[in-house]
Amino acid sequence: QQQVKQSPQSLIVQKGGISIINCAYENTAFDYFPWYQQFPGKGPALLIAIRPDVSEKKEGRFTISFNKSAKQFSLHIMDSQPGDSATYFCAALEYGNKLVFGAGTILRVKS
Amino acid sequence: DTEVTQTPKHLVMGMTNKKSLKCEQHMGHRAMYWYKQKAKKPPELMFVYSYEKLSINESVPSRFSPECPNSSLLNLHLHALQPEDSALYLCASSRQAGSSYNEQFFGPGTRLTVL
Numbered sequence: 001q002q003q004v005k006q007s008p009q010s011l012i013v014q015k016g017g018i019s020i021i022n023c024a025y026e027n028t029a030f031d032y033f034p035w036y037q038q039f040p041g042k043g044p045a046l047l048i049a050i051r052p053d054v055s056e057k058k059e060g061r062f063t064i065s066f067n068k069s070a071k072q073f074s075l076h077i078m079d080s081q082p083g084d085s086a087t088y089f090c091a092a093l094e095y096g097n098k099l100v101f102g103a104g105t106i107l108r109v110k111s
Numbered sequence: 112d113t114e115v116t117q118t119p120k121h122l123v124m125g126m127t128n129k130k131s132l133k134c135e136q137h138m139g140h141r142a143m144y145w146y147k148q149k150a151k152k153p154p155e156l157m158f159v160y161s162y163e164k165l166s167i168n169e170s171v172p173s174r175f176s177p178e179c180p181n182s183s184l185l186n187l188h189l190h191a192l193q194p195e196d197s198a199l200y201l202c203a204s205s206r207q208a209g210s211s212y213n214e215q216f217f218g219p220g221t222r223l224t225v226l
Contacts, residue, residue, distance in 0.1 A: 044217045
């Protein structure tokens with residue numbers, strides 16, 4: 001059973017455009033929601049994270065929007081650049097230990 | 112310094128070999144993790160160590176044996192692996208386990224191939 005559902009599976013965006021990746025969860029025990037960026041052959045890198053008592057968090061070009069009642073959260077990448085091309089994973093932390101990942105979104109930014 | 116290091120970067124082993132993967136962090140973190148990642152899939156948790164004690168084993172086969180010699184080091188001992196165990200093995204660390212807002216930082220991984 002997939003505890004964190006992520007969409008879309010892949011995404012192509014023009015340079016300068018906005019990339020949007022969505023995630024949904026069911027388990028109300030999740031209390032921390034990070035996003036990771038992974039380049040081929042590398043480990044996932046923590047990009048940005050949000051707590052469920054915050055509706056939005058922005059760091060540079062990256063913004064997380066969080067809707068607690070709908071149990072949904074999303075990543076927005078503003079002014080997308082070719083260097084942003086990577087796989088993005090949303091995740092949710094359960095009981096402070098277990099990080100549960102979404103299936104991943106392969107982002108390609110066309111120049 | 113938010114760096115987690117892993118050695119080796121690549122490992123090829125036969126099904127009868129015994130090998131070990133190593134992970135190190137110097138951030139003062141007291142929780143360390145092993146994940147397995149197959150191609151085009153998300154990482155899957157294998158083990159969690161909290162204050163050098165094994166706290167979570169996600170029903171991993173006994174051919175994988177973790178060890179935490181001290182708070183900075185984490186090993187994964189491999190024995191009698193199967194070809195389907197070929198994957199990227201990721202180590203991660205966090206300030207402590209069992210707390211909210213527990214940021215986990217990942218190493219670059221060891222690419223394991225079992226022949």
